[in-house]
Amino acid sequence: MKNLKKAALSAHKKYKGKLNVVSKVPLKTVKDMSLFYTPGVAEPCKEIAKKKELAYEYTSKGHTIAVVTDGSAVLGLGNIGTLAGLPVMEGKAALFKEFGNVDAVPICLDTQDTEEIIEAVKLIAPSFGGINLEDISAPRCFEVEERLIKELDIPVFHDDQHGTAIVCLAGLINALKVVKKKKDKVRTVISGAGAAGMAIAKLLMKYGLKDIILVDSRGSIYDKRQGLNDIKKKMAKLTNRKKIKGGLKEVLDGADIFIGVSQPNVATKEMIASMNDGAIVFAMSNPDPEIRPKDAKAGGAAVIATGRSDYPNQINNVLVFPGIFKGALEARASKITDKMKIAAAEALAKLVKTPTANKVIPGVFHKGVAEAVAKAVKKFA
Amino acid sequence: MKNLKKAALSAHKKYKGKLNVVSKVPLKTVKDMSLFYTPGVAEPCKEIAKKKELAYEYTSKGHTIAVVTDGSAVLGLGNIGTLAGLPVMEGKAALFKEFGNVDAVPICLDTQDTEEIIEAVKLIAPSFGGINLEDISAPRCFEVEERLIKELDIPVFHDDQHGTAIVCLAGLINALKVVKKKKDKVRTVISGAGAAGMAIAKLLMKYGLKDIILVDSRGSIYDKRQGLNDIKKKMAKLTNRKKIKGGLKEVLDGADIFIGVSQPNVATKEMIASMNDGAIVFAMSNPDPEIRPKDAKAGGAAVIATGRSDYPNQINNVLVFPGIFKGALEARASKITDKMKIAAAEALAKLVKTPTANKVIPGVFHKGVAEAVAKAVKKFA
Numbered sequence: 214m215k216n217l218k219k220a221a222l223s224a225h226k227k228y229k230g231k232l233n234v235v236s237k238v239p240l241k242t243v244k245d246m247s248l249f250y251t252p253g254v255a256e257p258c259k260e261i262a263k264k265k266e267l268a269y270e271y272t273s274k275g276h277t278i279a280v281v282t283d284g285s286a287v288l289g290l291g292n293i294g295t296l297a298g299l300p301v302m303e304g305k306a307a308l309f310k311e312f313g314n315v316d317a318v319p320i321c322l323d324t325q326d327t328e329e330i331i332e333a334v335k336l337i338a339p340s341f342g343g344i345n346l347e348d349i350s351a352p353r354c355f356e357v358e359e360r361l362i363k364e365l366d367i368p369v370f371h372d373d374q375h376g377t378a379i380v381c382l383a384g385l386i387n388a389l390k391v392v393k394k395k396k397d398k399v400r401t402v403i404s405g406a407g408a409a410g411m412a413i414a415k416l417l418m419k420y421g422l423k424d425i426i427l428v429d430s431r432g433s434i435y436d437k438r439q440g441l442n443d444i445k446k447k448m449a450k451l452t453n454r455k456k457i458k459g460g461l462k463e464v465l466d467g468a469d470i471f472i473g474v475s476q477p478n479v480a481t482k483e484m485i486a487s488m489n490d491g492a493i494v495f496a497m498s499n500p501d502p503e504i505r506p507k508d509a510k511a512g513g514a515a516v517i518a519t520g521r522s523d524y525p526n527q528i529n530n531v532l533v534f535p536g537i538f539k540g541a542l543e544a545r546a547s548k549i550t551d552k553m554k555i556a557a558a559e560a561l562a563k564l565v566k567t568p569t570a571n572k573v574i575p576g577v578f579h580k581g582v583a584e585a586v587a588k589a590v591k592k593f594a
Numbered sequence: 595m596k597n598l599k600k601a602a603l604s605a606h607k608k609y610k611g612k613l614n615v616v617s618k619v620p621l622k623t624v625k626d627m628s629l630f631y632t633p634g635v636a637e638p639c640k641e642i643a644k645k646k647e648l649a650y651e652y653t654s655k656g657h658t659i660a661v662v663t664d665g666s667a668v669l670g671l672g673n674i675g676t677l678a679g680l681p682v683m684e685g686k687a688a689l690f691k692e693f694g695n696v697d698a699v700p701i702c703l704d705t706q707d708t709e710e711i712i713e714a715v716k717l718i719a720p721s722f723g724g725i726n727l728e729d730i731s732a733p734r735c736f737e738v739e740e741r742l743i744k745e746l747d748i749p750v751f752h753d754d755q756h757g758t759a760i761v762c763l764a765g766l767i768n769a770l771k772v773v774k775k776k777k778d779k780v781r782t783v784i785s786g787a788g789a790a791g792m793a794i795a796k797l798l799m800k801y802g803l804k805d806i807i808l809v810d811s812r813g814s815i816y817d818k819r820q821g822l823n824d825i826k827k828k829m830a831k832l833t834n835r836k837k838i839k840g841g842l843k844e845v846l847d848g849a850d851i852f853i854g855v856s857q858p859n860v861a862t863k864e865m866i867a868s869m870n871d872g873a874i875v876f877a878m879s880n881p882d883p884e885i886r887p888k889d890a891k892a893g894g895a896a897v898i899a900t901g902r903s904d905y906p907n908q909i910n911n912v913l914v915f916p917g918i919f920k921g922a923l924e925a926r927a928s929k930i931t932d933k934m935k936i937a938a939a940e941a942l943a944k945l946v947k948t949p950t951a952n953k954v955i956p957g958v959f960h961k962g963v964a965e966a967v968a969k970a971v972k973k974f975a
Contacts, residue, residue: 290640
């Protein structure tokens, strides 16, 4: 790990960032210049002035998105500031291009105020075909996303929420097959009630999982618990119908699925052992999971996934976000709906022909992932 | 021209815009991913969080600028709206890369309100090393630029003002050599008191031209003329000391230099004939100049320049803006000063070894232009 840290720093220094903005048109002759710059460029301008939609024909809008952050929740590093988030935004943009052929521009906003974030994104929206929100902390991220979805006519997607939820659902679809359980008969415990936890809970419910318990740093969330914020209050009405109280230890007893999007080492072998037979454990805190795979295994887990590339079953958003935007842009969708998200998860799950305990999700470099996800998204756009 | 229009439309359609955002780092293996994305990417993030300046080492900030418009003064098309300006912004960005190896991102702002433009640019500034303002109408552009220069720590440059002024000055430096006149002895008439006209007047004065008369649609600008806006009031005190009144016809009588940044066909052969011997005529309205070269010649002009590529002496901003930002970024300048602008003009002029009436400015594809301009800019940064 120490070597990796040094290598990462020197690689970033060597390349001076990860992105280039390049011309895809020839600009080598006077004729090229007169076609793509003055006077020729006036023609597409005039056409777009007459009919806005033609921007998708004559400009890069239709294949270009903004990757927007305020730097308030960067990786597991927390609120390190917007500029310090830029290496992640550039990495994300590079992955968008590499995996989905989507052109992505990092935008680090110099504000962490909800209204200013919304206003800034609305002001820069015209030149983009979509907005990927990134590393904005909860609960602010919920309002930012909700408002932008309502107020813009291009798709807005907070990847930390929905990318994570979709790839998690894809893995669960296959994990349930491995342990031969039905989606409407299982109890799921989600450790972490931030951006990812909330989105996972919502998407699993939409998909048909009925018994879900969210756990935050103060324990299980239930209706009428004191001091809940608005979004948690709302979720408290939809989850944990039996109002089970207590910490992870109490709620994992008799559960079928454990999903961790919280902190390293919050779960123990004993807690996993208290789950039902055929337990599914997705410990996705990164780089250190909620429980180490060998401890989860010792506790009797049947299927184990993490966020890491050095264990089987890596739950990695890169399996989802490039294809989601590729599909949404190609379909010129104005929104990314729950149907599109579930279709994406199902398409991703299907890429594993025969799911096994060690293979519930395709690897990051599995061929055709973005294409399969994009195709599913377009079908429901 | 009709063929060019059709060709320009179909070329824009074929390429679907002019830009791609590409990764310059390898992302082909698990190791690549762990260096440039999680977990390795956390390291440059942490370094930048400790020391902001390191963004220039570890990210693309140091070679990336935003090309920002509000669509209020696009080419000669006027206020066609921000999205309709996108083909021009993309063209500009493509030229930045092609000629200056500067990575440029088009940002079309969904507002034409001065305060909102300023606010939006400030909010998106962190991920950029510079801001090129583009096609924002006068007089709003003056306040937008002035405020942003003051409030941001990265260079802000309104190309329609200063790019035009610098390339114009470069051409004049050589034209004065051709007609053997001294900069402090000539009278200059500038037709057009918008963004370009104002900036040209200011830069020529800084360079040492003493007798300048600005002309707007209501005639010559002079101190105490009724109904002048703030910027014109200010310029009225610095120009036209003899308070010559009237239209172009009146003020061109006895002038040495005519600079047109206004409307097609506002000048006549007779007006040019009324200028002093060795008249210099830069008729830069595009695509149709203030006077056709053959009429200017018939009127006795000694040196004629236009904005067009099909006549000698094309006064084209592309000779300036890529090098200006290349130099400013390489020097990590926080501002682009008048000294840097004059140095850029002088360096550009010097590229023409032996100026003649038909060669006062290098051609657009002259080798090493951006490098020479950048070098001069860096020297004074």
